[in-house]
Structure formats: structure tokens, C-alpha cells
Amino acid sequence: MRNYNVKKLKILELLAQTSCISGEVLAQRIGISRTAVWKYIQALKDEGYPIVTTKKGYSLSTTSDLILPENIEKALETHKINLINKVYYFRSVSSTMEVAKKLAEQEKNFLVIAEKQTAGRGRLGRPWISNEGGIWMSLLIRPSISLRESFILTYLASLCVCKALRQITSLSFYLKWPNDIVFLTNDEIKKVAGILLELKAEVDKIDYAIIGIGINVNNQINSFEPTGISLKELTNRLWNRTDIIIEIMKNFYHYFQVKPEEILNEWKQLCLTLGKKVKIIRPQGELIGKALDIAEDGALWLEAENQRAVKIYSGDCIH
Numbered sequence: 280m281r282n283y284n285v286k287k288l289k290i291l292e293l294l295a296q297t298s299c300i301s302g303e304v305l306a307q308r309i310g311i312s313r314t315a316v317w318k319y320i321q322a323l324k325d326e327g328y329p330i331v332t333t334k335k336g337y338s339l340s341t342t343s344d345l346i347l348p349e350n351i352e353k354a355l356e357t358h359k360i361n362l363i364n365k366v367y368y369f370r371s372v373s374s375t376m377e378v379a380k381k382l383a384e385q386e387k388n389f390l391v392i393a394e395k396q397t398a399g400r401g402r403l404g405r406p407w408i409s410n411e412g413g414i415w416m417s418l419l420i421r422p423s424i425s426l427r428e429s430f431i432l433t434y435l436a437s438l439c440v441c442k443a444l445r446q447i448t449s450l451s452f453y454l455k456w457p458n459d460i461v462f463l464t465n466d467e468i469k470k471v472a473g474i475l476l477e478l479k480a481e482v483d484k485i486d487y488a489i490i491g492i493g494i495n496v497n498n499q500i501n502s503f504e505p506t507g508i509s510l511k512e513l514t515n516r517l518w519n520r521t522d523i524i525i526e527i528m529k530n531f532y533h534y535f536q537v538k539p540e541e542i543l544n545e546w547k548q549l550c551l552t553l554g555k556k557v558k559i560i561r562p563q564g565e566l567i568g569k570a571l572d573i574a575e576d577g578a579l580w581l582e583a584e585n586q587r588a589v590k591i592y593s594g595d596c597i598h
């Protein structure tokens with residue numbers, strides 16, 4: 280775990296509490312010299328915090344909702360969640376998946392978070408719009424599982440995110456196959472979050488897995504994404520993204536110790552797809568049928584019209 284700096288954390292807290300605070304007051308409140316304050320402010324700016332320096336002192340250009348990586352590290356340490364060694368935080372990246380891939384050469388297990396992605400990507404090669412205000416992050420882990428068993432990671436991740444959103448907001452989020460986190464509003468299914476899994480593996484051993492998580496939190500959804508919605512749009516208020524990330528990480532820690540069958544069972548209980556008539560869109564064509572169950576290998580059992588039950592491993596699912 281990074282040796283998080285309590286003084287930097289204190290500076291961030293004080294900045295978030297006031298519209299503007301002088302270097303002198305910061306120095307007094309924390310018990311350090313003004314030069315030290317200046318150095319910490321420079322370090323925070325380098326880490327991407329939007330700190331503005333004026334004649335009167337320092338302020339955060341946005342106090343409403345900042346992801347605080349040091350608070351995440353601190354919370355993980357407090358709750359003894361030794362899942363990752365480090366949290367990397369960036370103002371803007373192409374995609375946290377790309378950054379995680381590069382960092383995999385030098386770090387073991389870690390989390391990459393960005394305020395914004397310029398080339399975010401979704402499932403099936405689609406772009407993923409990632410403006411400021413959302414949670415865009417990739418968790419790189421090195422689980423001791425085979426390639427065959429790796430399907431469980433997307434179920435585990437979507438379950439962790441769905442439960443975290445339920446715990447934080449007290450709203451009823453559900454899962455849609457294969458791994459969307461959705462909200463049901465006026466009988467319409469709106470997507471709040473999605474999961475993207477990328478693996479580096481040898482024949483039967485995973486070197487690492489990158490679990491990409493995209494959650495629409497305080498961002499505005501573009502009008503050309505009619506099936507998406509953000510937490511802010513759902514509830515008319517802003518949400519603390521740091522708290523959401525901490526809750527997700529707590530869930531990950533718990534579910535990494537749970538057997539795959541139990542994960543699937545819990546996943547199925549929150550799944551909206553099972554028992555419904557759905558349309559599966561795949562490159563090889565469309566299939567309509569009743570979604571029956573999730574098989575032990577992660578496939579969706581579909582009772583296609585006039586056919587026997589078939590296993591579907593990937594595709595888009597339309598309810």
C-alpha cells in the first residue's frame with residue numbers, strides 16, 4: 280500500500296471545506312511551515328487535483344465531487360483490505376485499461392482511476408463515453424484461476440458494483456446479462472454501469488485480469504445514449520464517488536473469498552434477465568427466446584423459439 284501522506288490528506292480536507300484558504304492558515308492548522316504547504320500543494324497539483332492559487336490563497340476549482348485516492352487507500356488500510364498495493368489517480372487518460380496494462384509491468388495488484396477518459400471503451404469494441412463526474416476505473420489483479428474459470432470475474436465485478444450502488448443509494452439496482460448494472464424506471468431499463476474484462480493469459484494460467492468499471496454517477500448522459508442514465512439524473516443530487524469506490528472495493532474483498540457457485544446464485548437473485556423473453560444480438564445473427572438460467576460455465580441458457588435450450592456465451596441482450 281502507498282504510504283499515504285496524512286498532511287496532504289489534511290490539506291485536501293481543508294480545501295474542500297472552504298472556498299479559499301491562505302497558505303498561512305493551512306500551515307497553522309496542520310502544524311507545518313508555509314514552504315511545506317507550498318510543496319504539498321505542488322505535489323497535489325502534479326497528482327491532478329484542481330487546486331487554484333490566488334492572491335488570497337488556495338482553493339479547489341470544484342469542491343462538489345472530487346475523487347480522493349488517498350482516502351481510498353486509507354479506508355482500505357483501516358478495513359484491512361489488502362487487495363491492492365496502490366491507487367493510481369489521473370485527471371485524464373486515454374483509457375484506464377491501457378494505463379493498467381502499462382503499469383502491470385511494474386506493479387502487482389492495483390487500481391487505476393481517472394476523472395476523464397478520452398478513448399474509453401466498452402464491450403464488443405464499442406466506445407464508452409467517459410466525461411468528468413463518472414467513475415472510470417480499472418482493477419488489475421492476479422488471481423490463481425485458469426482461463427476457463429475466468430468468466431466468474433465479470434459476474435463477481437457486476438455483483439460488487441450493483442451491491443455497492445444499492446448500499447450507498449438505497450435504490451434498487453439490478454443486473455442485466457451479461458454484466459450491466461441497471462435501474463428500472465417506468466418499465467424502462469436504464470443502464471447505470473458496465474464491466475469490461477480483459478485478460479493476459481498463457482494456455483491455462485492467467486497472468487493478470489483487468490476489470491474495467493464504468494459508472495455514470497454525477498455526469499450528464501448524452502442524448503444519443505437513450506438507454507443510459509446517471510445516478511445524478513436518477514436522484515437529482517450529487518453522489519460522493521470516493522465512498523462508492525470504497526464500497527465497491529470492500530465488496531470485491533468479500534466476494535473474492537466466496538465460491539463461484541455462491542457468486543452466481545447471488546447474481547441470479549438480482550438479475551432481471553432470467554425468466555424473460557429476450558433478444559440476443561450476436562455477429563452470427565439474432566436469437567429470440569426465454570432466458571432460463573446461468574450455466575456453471577457462465578453461459579446464458581436460452582430456450583430459443585421452436586428449439587432446445589442453447590448456451591449463449593456473449594452478445595447483446597435486449598429485454
Ligand code: BTN
Pocket residue numbers: 373374375376396398399400401402403405407409414415416417459472473474475491492493494
Ligand atoms: C460496457 O460496455 O458495458 C463496459 C464498459 C466499461 C467501461 C470502463 S470505464 C473504465 C474502463 N476503461 C475503459 O476504457 N473501459 C472501462
